[in-house]
Amino acid sequence: MSKSHDHHHHGEGSELPDIALRVKSLESLLIEKGYVDPEALDVLIETYETKVGPRNGAAVVARSWLDEEFRKQLIEDASAAAGSLGFTGRQGEHLVALENTPDTHNMVVCTLCSCYPWPVLGLPPVWYKSAPYRSRAVADPRGVLEEFGVNMPDETAVRVWDSTAEIRYMVIPMRPEGTQDWSEEDLAQLVTRDSMIGTGLALTPDQLEAAKTP
Amino acid sequence: MSKSHDHHHHGEGSELPDIALRVKSLESLLIEKGYVDPEALDVLIETYETKVGPRNGAAVVARSWLDEEFRKQLIEDASAAAGSLGFTGRQGEHLVALENTPDTHNMVVCTLCSCYPWPVLGLPPVWYKSAPYRSRAVADPRGVLEEFGVNMPDETAVRVWDSTAEIRYMVIPMRPEGTQDWSEEDLAQLVTRDSMIGTGLALTPDQLEAAKTP
Amino acid sequence: MNGVHDMGGMHGFGPIGVEPVEPVFHADWERSVYAVSSAIGPISDWTLDADRHSTESIPGPQYLNASYYEKWFISLCNMLVERGYVSAQELASGTSLGPAKKVGDVLKAEDVADYVSASGRSSRSTDTKPGFEIGQEIRTRNINPSGHTRLPRYARGHKGIIERIHGVHVFPDTNAHGQGEQPQWLYAVRFSAKELWGSNQPGRTDVFIDLWESYLEAA
Amino acid sequence: MNGVHDMGGMHGFGPIGVEPVEPVFHADWERSVYAVSSAIGPISDWTLDADRHSTESIPGPQYLNASYYEKWFISLCNMLVERGYVSAQELASGTSLGPAKKVGDVLKAEDVADYVSASGRSSRSTDTKPGFEIGQEIRTRNINPSGHTRLPRYARGHKGIIERIHGVHVFPDTNAHGQGEQPQWLYAVRFSAKELWGSNQPGRTDVFIDLWESYLEAA
Numbered sequence: 042m043s044k045s046h047d048h049h050h051h052g053e054g055s056e057l058p059d060i061a062l063r064v065k066s067l068e069s070l071l072i073e074k075g076y077v078d079p080e081a082l083d084v085l086i087e088t089y090e091t092k093v094g095p096r097n098g099a100a101v102v103a104r105s106w107l108d109e110e111f112r113k114q115l116i117e118d119a120s121a122a123a124g125s126l127g128f129t130g131r132q133g134e135h136l137v138a139l140e141n142t143p144d145t146h147n148m149v150v151c152t153l154c155s156c157y158p159w160p161v162l163g164l165p166p167v168w169y170k171s172a173p174y175r176s177r178a179v180a181d182p183r184g185v186l187e188e189f190g191v192n193m194p195d196e197t198a199v200r201v202w203d204s205t206a207e208i209r210y211m212v213i214p215m216r217p218e219g220t221q222d223w224s225e226e227d228l229a230q231l232v233t234r235d236s237m238i239g240t241g242l243a244l245t246p247d248q249l250e251a252a253k254t255p
Numbered sequence: 256m257s258k259s260h261d262h263h264h265h266g267e268g269s270e271l272p273d274i275a276l277r278v279k280s281l282e283s284l285l286i287e288k289g290y291v292d293p294e295a296l297d298v299l300i301e302t303y304e305t306k307v308g309p310r311n312g313a314a315v316v317a318r319s320w321l322d323e324e325f326r327k328q329l330i331e332d333a334s335a336a337a338g339s340l341g342f343t344g345r346q347g348e349h350l351v352a353l354e355n356t357p358d359t360h361n362m363v364v365c366t367l368c369s370c371y372p373w374p375v376l377g378l379p380p381v382w383y384k385s386a387p388y389r390s391r392a393v394a395d396p397r398g399v400l401e402e403f404g405v406n407m408p409d410e411t412a413v414r415v416w417d418s419t420a421e422i423r424y425m426v427i428p429m430r431p432e433g434t435q436d437w438s439e440e441d442l443a444q445l446v447t448r449d450s451m452i453g454t455g456l457a458l459t460p461d462q463l464e465a466a467k468t469p
Numbered sequence: 470m471n472g473v474h475d476m477g478g479m480h481g482f483g484p485i486g487v488e489p490v491e492p493v494f495h496a497d498w499e500r501s502v503y504a505v506s507s508a509i510g511p512i513s514d515w516t517l518d519a520d521r522h523s524t525e526s527i528p529g530p531q532y533l534n535a536s537y538y539e540k541w542f543i544s545l546c547n548m549l550v551e552r553g554y555v556s557a558q559e560l561a562s563g564t565s566l567g568p569a570k571k572v573g574d575v576l577k578a579e580d581v582a583d584y585v586s587a588s589g590r591s592s593r594s595t596d597t598k599p600g601f602e603i604g605q606e607i608r609t610r611n612i613n614p615s616g617h618t619r620l621p622r623y624a625r626g627h628k629g630i631i632e633r634i635h636g637v638h639v640f641p642d643t644n645a646h647g648q649g650e651q652p653q654w655l656y657a658v659r660f661s662a663k664e665l666w667g668s669n670q671p672g673r674t675d676v677f678i679d680l681w682e683s684y685l686e687a688a
Numbered sequence: 689m690n691g692v693h694d695m696g697g698m699h700g701f702g703p704i705g706v707e708p709v710e711p712v713f714h715a716d717w718e719r720s721v722y723a724v725s726s727a728i729g730p731i732s733d734w735t736l737d738a739d740r741h742s743t744e745s746i747p748g749p750q751y752l753n754a755s756y757y758e759k760w761f762i763s764l765c766n767m768l769v770e771r772g773y774v775s776a777q778e779l780a781s782g783t784s785l786g787p788a789k790k791v792g793d794v795l796k797a798e799d800v801a802d803y804v805s806a807s808g809r810s811s812r813s814t815d816t817k818p819g820f821e822i823g824q825e826i827r828t829r830n831i832n833p834s835g836h837t838r839l840p841r842y843a844r845g846h847k848g849i850i851e852r853i854h855g856v857h858v859f860p861d862t863n864a865h866g867q868g869e870q871p872q873w874l875y876a877v878r879f880s881a882k883e884l885w886g887s888n889q890p891g892r893t894d895v896f897i898d899l900w901e902s903y904l905e906a907a
Contacts, residue, residue: 043753060717060758060761061716061717062715062778063761064720064761064778065717065720065782066722066781066782067724067761067765067779067782068720069726069782070778070782070783070784071724071728071768072776073784074774074784074788075774075788075791075794076727076728076731076773076788076791076794077723077724077727077728077794077795078727078794078795078796078797080796080797081723081727081794081795081796081797081799081800082720082723082727083723083797084797084800084801085722085723085727085800085804086713086722086723088721088800088801088804089712089722090712090713090719093804094712099904114861115889129805130805130806131802131805131806131808133802134808134809134810134811135809135810135811137852138770148693149808149837152694152695152842152860153693153694153695153696153740153744153838153840154693154740154743154744155756160805163712164722165711166706166707166754167705167707167710167714167756168704168705168706168707171701171704171705171756172695172701172752172758173701173702173703173704173705174704174813175695175696176695176696176698176699176701177698177701177704178696179696179757179842179884179895180696180697180842180848180881180884182893183890183891183893185704187707188703189704193891194891195890195891196891197891198891198892198893198894199891199892199893199894200893200894200896201893201894201895201896202876202895202896203696203843203895203896203897203898203899203900205837205838205839205840205897205898205899206810206854206857206874206898207810207811207857207858207873207901208854208862208876208898216816225747225787233696234739235764244787254861
């Protein structure tokens with residue numbers, strides 16, 4: 042009914058018509074005050090736009106599928122395992138890996154804010170931080186999974202992890218069938234961001250093929 | 256921070272810049288469709304602006320202070336007692352009177368919407384229907400009372416009634432000291448709306464005097 | 470439903486802003502919203518419970534930003550369109566574009582006084598006996614229905630004492646959803662503030678909540 | 689605090705809108721908010737917990753209508769003004785009107801890589817032993833603090849099983865309010881969906897929540 046409130050926030054807009062102006066104004070004030078260095082700002086942005094993202098986590102998962110020793114270390118101490126591939130840092134200091142099995146599916150949420158394992162997954166997508174996911178993931182995880190196109194059989198136990206502390210969870214999806222001889226690099230392509238949050242599964246070889254075809 | 260959300264709703268404004276226009280448009284549509292009669296609308300408005308209001312409840316309370324039989328009936332069956340003074344109807348079908356004593360103070364809220372005893376109190380004030388009161392009355396009633404200028408001694412038990420059904424509660428405040436020879440009409444002037452919600456006490460004779468002096 | 474309307478015990482809504490001298494309505498459009506909502510009652514095919522559910526179904530961000538009569542307006546418009554009294558196009562244009570829905574007798578000016586003072590009791594006669602007695606200890610169930618309910622979140626899974634028996638009343642959880650009145654025994658249940666909130670207030674504080682029998686189990 | 693940010697189990701927020709191909713940022717101003725918030729970290733005098741509390745303290749109606757980076761922006765502005773980094777007038781004008789607060793070394797471009805990969809662990813060493821053991825049944829306390837807490841409303845007063853022991857971690861409820869780190873044992877606690885929500889989902893569903901020792905008592 043209300044025009045001014047009907048629209049949804051997918052991060053692409055703002056209620057504040059002058060938000061861009063106000064942010065620019067804050068940024069220049071902080072630079073003028075000497076609190077932030079403009080060049081550092083650029084590097085920070087570049088880091089999370091190009092370097093730290095779900096490709097990191099995909100490399101971790103692919104390695105774990107191929108290297109049993111690494112898989113054990115990942116389950117034992119995920120921060121150390123991810124760190125051994127060079128993925129360390131903010132919002133990933135206490136990383137825990139949750140392994141999906143034919144019996145058990147894991148899924149991660151932060152109902153209170155937006156905690157997320159940055160070093161392996163980058164910055165979270167808008168839906169992860171939004172009210173619909175935060176409210177429903179803990180109370181109706183199977184319904185949420187359906188909305189993501191995943192029909193979880195009744196026999197599979199669903200485990201939802203609400204990140205209420207500084208522990209950061211990443212899901213290790215199951216390795217798809219038909220990938221016996223695949224290289225680590227190729228396997229990593231099957232590992233989507235959503236499969237490491239637990240709202241998706243790893244792609245099958247056919248799905249990957251279809252995704253590549255325009 | 257956000258200009259567009261800073262303002263509070265005290266019922267005097269609207270987020271929708273065109274609300275007046277849209278309401279007018281709905282009203283004329285419903286009249287055109289033959290669902291409502293414009294003259295009936297005027298009478299409805301007049302009824303709650305001039306006839307049904309807290310003066311009704313004040314008359315009930317004043318009578319109960321003077322007439323022990325009436326007081327007993329009011330406690331026994333408040334709908335019947337109020338009805339005997341001519342106050343019946345919508346949102347007061349199942350009226351319950353809660354008597355304050357030196358040991359016990361009663362207070363009424365509707366946390367889920369805005370249930371209120373219309374026949375005796377009229378339409379509720381904006382604060383009664385708003386988030387601050389609805390959220391805090393059940394969890395911090397003594398703090399709420401303080402905000403209304405009422406310091407409830409620790410010895411007094413506070414009873415909060417959350418109107419979650421069609422039962423409508425009205426509070427019978429204690430009769431103030433120094434009113435032994437007062438008429439029913441004069442006593443009724445001491446009975447404020449808030450004293451019948453339980454967020455206030457009946458006025459003392461001095462307070463009434465002060466309120467009358469401009 | 471666990472919506473933002475279920476406000477008991479929430480923090481962060483700020484002080485209670487009391488207007489010293491408050492008018493019954495603050496604008497003509499509020500008068501109109503009030504009047505059309507009331508006048509439509511006798512010919513509407515929805516229950517009071519459905520009406521409440523319509524209001525609490527206003528999306529949270531909008532619910533919290535709308536004033537009281539705005540919520541009435543939004544809810545009324547939604548009901549009128551959903552139930553075929555007006556079309557969305559008619560609502561947008563403010564003009565009738567087709568025949569009206571067949572309805573009963575429209576409220577006339579001369580009948581308003583009777584209508585306003587007429588009773589719309591929710592109590593129903595019964596030959597059953599209440600399942601709980603005054604003074605009995607109960608525990609509220611931990612239900613989280615997505616539909617309408619009158620068991621607030623803050624009162625779920627808690628121990629209380631039956632204080633009053635109100636008789637048998639229409640059950641909102643079904644009546645709001647076209648599943649009939651299914652009347653049940655209704656009780657005023659007393660909860661200590663300590664039980665509900667986990668810490669003592671100075672002095673004794675109790676909260677009384679009207680709860681239907683199926684919300685409760687023996688403690 | 690029992691704020692609208694505590695969303696677990698709420699209804700009525702609609703479907704989960706997934707963007708098929710989502711950029712990291714949707715606008716330059718989002719990039720800026722992200723970057724200044726991050727860059728200010730090393731010289732700020734607030735904790736991550738205080739930062740979270742600042743965000744959850746955004747009034748409910750505004751919180752629910754603001755996008756993610758809008759909330760960051762609002763929260764950052766509030767912190768900067770409250771703690772004397774900038775004045776409200778400076779914020780409004782975008783121009784410095786007085787001396788800056790004395791701060792430590794500002795983050796330089798060449799140090800960003802180290803900063804991003806540096807650890808900010810919340811775990812602390814201890815010579816205490818955990819009060820609960822793996823497999824033990826506990827009940828969460830029913831606390832309703834008006835300040836910061838990481839015990840969500842939906843998990844209060846419920847029985848669960850200790851699943852993991854995470855070590856000793858900074859306690860947010862005090863650290864957010866300048867009352868020190870007061871580290872406590874932290875556990876992953878398993879709750880059945882039936883225990884939390886009162887009804888069975890098809891198949892087994894469990895919710896795991898990281899909870900500090902003082903949130904828990906032996907069941």
